Amino acid sequence: ETGVTQTPRHLVMGMTNKKSLKCEQHLGHNAMYWYKQSAKKPLELMFVYSLEERVENNSVPSRFSPECPNSSHLFLHLHTLQPEDSALYLCASSPTQGTFYGYTFGSGTRLTVV
Amino acid sequence: AQTVTQSQPEMSVQEAETVTLSCTYDTSESDYYLFWYKQPPSRQMILVIRQEAYKQQNATENRFSVNFQKAAKSFSLKISDSQLGDAAMYFCAYRSTDSNYQLIWGAGTKLIIKP
Numbered sequence: 001e002t003g004v005t006q007t008p009r010h011l012v013m014g015m016t017n018k019k020s021l022k023c024e025q026h027l028g029h030n031a032m033y034w035y036k037q038s039a040k041k042p043l044e045l046m047f048v049y050s051l052e053e054r055v056e057n058n059s060v061p062s063r064f065s066p067e068c069p070n071s072s073h074l075f076l077h078l079h080t081l082q083p084e085d086s087a088l089y090l091c092a093s094s095p096t097q098g099t100f101y102g103y104t105f106g107s108g109t110r111l112t113v114v
Numbered sequence: 115a116q117t118v119t120q121s122q123p124e125m126s127v128q129e130a131e132t133v134t135l136s137c138t139y140d141t142s143e144s145d146y147y148l149f150w151y152k153q154p155p156s157r158q159m160i161l162v163i164r165q166e167a168y169k170q171q172n173a174t175e176n177r178f179s180v181n182f183q184k185a186a187k188s189f190s191l192k193i194s195d196s197q198l199g200d201a202a203m204y205f206c207a208y209r210s211t212d213s214n215y216q217l218i219w220g221a222g223t224k225l226i227i228k229p
Binding site: 040041042043045056088090092100101102103104105106107108110 | 118123147149151156157158159160161164166205216217218219220221222
């Protein structure tokens with residue numbers, strides 16, 4: 001049990017589809033993150049939420065829309081994606097913003113855009 | 115801006131032997147945190163070990179230890195008595211004490227364990 005659960009594990013979607021990725025944690029953490037992991041590239045931070053408020057958005061295209069309804073749940077809504085958006089999307093959480101204790105990650109959603 | 119470089123895309127080691135993974139970083143800050151994460155085929159990123167820059171002593175977690183050379187901006191990971199379960203991607207990461215959110219990541223090193 002990782003503590004951070006992501007669903008679905010795999011997702012194939014067409015460029016005109018709308019889908020959502022879900023992340024859930026019951027660790028009592030109050031900061032949550034979305035990362036994009038592409039082959040042979042460093043992890044890219046997409047969004048950060050702290051106490052359900054978005055505090056960081058690293059110039060992510062508007063076709064990615066995050067939502068954090070409460071401190072335990074984080075969503076990433078996807079629409080009109082491009083093939084280059086195919087990647088592993090990782091969710092993470094941490095006890096507070098920027099602690100020494102690192103992040104707890106989920107197992108990711110492998111997204112393929114066709 | 116800070117950067118993290120892992121110069122070894124892939125490393126292999128015989129089971130039970132020792133392997134060292136390299137990581138260098140660039141920063142003008144004097145205080146920061148450094149991390150090594152492991153990502154096995156299950157895809158979950160797992161924290162292996164962490165180091166506070168103001169601490170001289172190298173961090174150790176069981177078979178995992180680091181060689182932290184602050185002046186050289188080097189943070190290598192040593193894995194002793196390698197086991198098959200150590201096979202994974204290993205990522206080095208940097209975080210400024212001023213940054214609440216950003217971990218700066220290296221591109222990763224794939225570690226292969228030969229039985």
